[in-house]
Amino acid sequence: MFPKNAWYVACTPDEIADKPLGRKICNEPIVFYRGQGGEVAALEDFCPHRGAPLSLGKVIDGKLVCGYHGLEMGCDGKTVAMPGQRVRGFPAIRSYPVVERHGFIWVWPGDAAQADPAAIHPLEWANHPEWAFGGGLYHIACDYRLMIDNLMDLTHETYVHSTSIGQKEIDEVPCTTRTEGDEVVTSRFMNNIIAPPFWQMALRANGLPDDQPVDRWQICRFSPPSHVLIEVGVALAGQGGFEAPASVKASSVVVDFITPETETSMWYFWGMARRFKVGDPALTASIREGQGKIFGEDLEMLERQQQNLLAWPDRNLLKLNIDAGGVQSRKVLERLIAAEQGTTAEVV
Amino acid sequence: MFPKNAWYVACTPDEIADKPLGRKICNEPIVFYRGQGGEVAALEDFCPHRGAPLSLGKVIDGKLVCGYHGLEMGCDGKTVAMPGQRVRGFPAIRSYPVVERHGFIWVWPGDAAQADPAAIHPLEWANHPEWAFGGGLYHIACDYRLMIDNLMDLTHETYVHSTSIGQKEIDEVPCTTRTEGDEVVTSRFMNNIIAPPFWQMALRANGLPDDQPVDRWQICRFSPPSHVLIEVGVALAGQGGFEAPASVKASSVVVDFITPETETSMWYFWGMARRFKVGDPALTASIREGQGKIFGEDLEMLERQQQNLLAWPDRNLLKLNIDAGGVQSRKVLERLIAAEQGTTAEVV
C-alpha cells in the first residue's frame, strides 16, 4: 500500500555515474541512466527484444545499449536502432518521469500525465553554501510505513540508540503532534539536560563546551509520500533553544527518504544536513560514518518487527500518544492512496 | 503433527544467562528469560505496543524491557509499565508454563490449565553426584519424528557412524521392541564382540583393556512427547553384560530431547550422561566433542530424507522389524494427538 502518483527518491547521482542502475521501486523494475545531454532517464528494465534487463547493458553516446544483443534504446522507451534490423515496429517500453534535483534522482512510478516536477519536495539546505550534507543508503526488508513509524516516534532512540543519541529524557518529555494538510509534525523539546554522546561530539566540533546543560529539540516532519525530515539540535541551556543564535548551538536536519521497493521491502536514503563547520569534509565523513552505524541499529528491529506482523496479521497494535506521528502519517497516506484509487479512505 | 499439551525442552540455562532468548517451539514464537527471583518466564515473543520481538530487548530488574520503545513486560504477560503511559488497558500477551528442572528449561506450548510440572520426565542422572553430563544443540530442518525414527533404529550407526560407534553386529543382531503404556523400548544385546572406536576409548578412560571381547547393549526408551533416552555400554565379555559390575564396564545414557520448531524443523538437544570418571571435566569435554561430531553426521541424511518425503508425499515407506521402535512411538504420538484434539486416532 503506497501511493504511486508521487515523487520518490530513486538513487543518488554517484549510482549512475559509471553504468546503468537497475532498481525496483513501488514494484516497478526500472533502469536509471544518463542520456546524451546528461539528463537522467528511467525506463522499464526490460529489453523488448528478448526480455533481458537493460540495466546489464552499457550507455554509449547517451543511448542505453542492451548487453545481450545490442538493441539501442532511447530515453523515451522507443528503440533507436538495432544492428541489421528496422526498428520502427518495435514495441515501446514504459518510461517514467524522472528529475534530478537537490542532489537526488527522483522518480514518479505512477501515471506520468500527473507528474509535475514542481511537486518535488523543496530542500532548502540542498546545494546551499551554508549547509553541508552527507548520507547513505540501506535496503531494509520491511514495509516502508514501519520506517515512517520509527522516525515519527523518536522514543525508540532511548532503547535502540542508547549509546549515541538516546537518553532517558526523550521518554520522559511528551511530544506534541499536529497534522497540517498533508504534513504531520511531531515535536519534543527537552530543556536543561546533558547532551548524549553524539551531540557532545557536535558541540565540540562547533567549538562549544560539551559538559554544560543544554536545551535539545526534535521536530519531525512527515510529508508524502514518505519523506521524514527532522530538525534536531542542542543549544547551551537557557539561550532560546531551537531559536538560540547559531553561536551557542549545534543543529542539523536528519534526512530520511523512504522508497518502497515491494510491499515488504524498501530503500532507505538517510543523511544529515548540518549548518556548522560546513567547510570541513572530514567532519562530514565522520558524521556520515557515525550516523550510518546508528541508523544500522534499526535494521534488525524493523525486519524482525515485519516478520512478527506477518506472523500475527490479525493482531491490533497499540496506538499511544507517542505513536501519533506515525498514526497521522498513515492516515494521510490512506487518504492519498484512496484518492488515487478513486475510493473512499477506510480507517485501518 | 505434534502434541502441544506436553513438556518440551526449550533451552539450557546458559542460553538465557546474559539476555532473553527467542525460540519458536511447536510453531509458537516464544521469548525465554529470568524474572526478578531468577525463575524462568516464557512469553509470546511479541510486544503489544508495536509488535517488535521482545527477545531483542533486555532484562532489567527481572522485567523484560522491549528493545524498541521501552515497554516493561511482566512474567505473566501483563505490561508493568511504559514511559509516559498508563498501562492498565494494555492487552496481555500469552504466557507459557515453564519450569527449570534437571539442568534444562521445559516449556508447555499447549493449554496452560493442563500443565502439571509433575509430568516432566524424571532424569535420575541429572544433578546426581555419581553421574556427569555434557551435551549440545543442533537445529535440523526435518520433521521431529524422523529423528525419533533415527534414534529408535540404531542400525543406522553401522552406516552413518561407521567410524565411531557403528559396527556390523548392530545389523546382524535382531532388536526386540515393546510398548509399555506411553513408553516404547527397543533393545539389542551383542555379546562377545570387539568394541568399536568410541567404546574402546571409553574402556581406556575407565581403566579397562580395549582389545578384549565385550558384551555391548543398546536400550532405547521413547517417552512422549519426543524424548529418547538410550542406555548404552560395553562390559568385558561374559561378566553379565548390562548387569555386570561397574568395575568391568563402561556405560552411559545417550540423551535426546527432540523439540519441534515447525512441522518440518526441530531443535535437537543431545548429550551423554555417564557413570564413570565423573570428576574428569576434560573427559566430559572430550566426549561432548566426539558426540557432537558423530551426531552431526545425521544432519544431512535427515534433512535430505525430509526433502525426499516432501517430494514424494504419496509414497508408502517400509516398516520393517528394525523400524518397530519408530512405528510404535508414532502410534503413541498419534493416540496422544488425537486425544488432545478430541478425535479418534487413525492408523497412518
Place this chain on the structure above:
Amino acid sequence: MFPKNAWYVACTPDEIADKPLGRKICNEPIVFYRGQGGEVAALEDFCPHRGAPLSLGKVIDGKLVCGYHGLEMGCDGKTVAMPGQRVRGFPAIRSYPVVERHGFIWVWPGDAAQADPAAIHPLEWANHPEWAFGGGLYHIACDYRLMIDNLMDLTHETYVHSTSIGQKEIDEVPCTTRTEGDEVVTSRFMNNIIAPPFWQMALRANGLPDDQPVDRWQICRFSPPSHVLIEVGVALAGQGGFEAPASVKASSVVVDFITPETETSMWYFWGMARRFKVGDPALTASIREGQGKIFGEDLEMLERQQQNLLAWPDRNLLKLNIDAGGVQSRKVLERLIAAEQGTTAEVV
C-alpha cells in the same frame, strides 16, 4: 516444457568415479553410479525403506548401498538384500535407461519402452584420434530453451563476449537459417576480417599468423532434445574459408548439451572439440579455461532474463531474423512435446 522421451546428457564419467551422483533431470531426482560390470545405472534417488536419497550411500561390489540403514539396491531398482530382512516383497523403484557413449552418460527420463540407444546423437569427433576435447559443466537457473536461443543467435557474442570471441562483423553479416527434419541450422560467414582474440590465439597455436585477414564461419546445429553443436573457425582469407585445407585454418566444434533440471533451471555441459594440436594437453587445458570464462559470462544474463520473463509473463518478445534459429528450434520442440503428449502442436 521439455520432451521426456529423449536422450539427455546426465553427467560425465568423472562425476561417478568415486561415489554415486544425485542429479535432478527433467524434474526426476536420479542417482547415477556404476554397477558390478562397470556399466552405468540410473535409479530414482529414493530408498524404498525410509525415503533417504540413495545418492548419499556407497557403491560396494557394484551394489548401491543406502547410507542410512544399509539396504542394497540393484541396478534394476529391485532390492538385492538388507541386513536381517527378506527383501522379496520390497517395492521396486524406477530405473531409467542409461548409456555411456562418446565420453558422456546419457539418460532417458521418459517412457523406458521407447528408449533406443541408436537414437543417441552421433558425435564424430568423440574418441577420435584426430580430435581433442575438453569441457565443463555449469548449473544455470533458467529455462533450458533460453540457452538454446542464446546459442542459435551468436550476435550476443558481440556484447556478452566482446573481449574474446565477439566482434562487430557478427552483427553486420546476416545469418541464414533452415530446418531439416528435426535439425535446425543457422550459419554465418564473415570474410576478410580480423580475427578476435580467441581466434588469434588459435591461429598462433596452429602455427599460423594472427594478424592477417581471415574468413570466419559459425554453423550452429540444433538437434533435439537440446543439443547445439557449432562448427566454428577461421582460415587465412581467400583460401576457401570453411572448405580451406587444414594447413591454413584453425577450427573446432563448440559442444553444448543442455539438460533441463526443472522448468526454470538446467545443467549446461559445454566444451570444445578441436582438430588441431590434438596431442597437446596443455592447450586443451588452456582452451578449456578460456572457454569456461567466456561461457561463464552468459550466466548472469540468462538468469536475469529468466527472472524478467517470470515477472512479465504476458509480454510478447520480438522474433527477428537473428532469432530464427531459436524460434525454429522451439517449433521442433513443440512438435515433439505435442507428439509425446498425443496432442497437436500449437504455435506459441
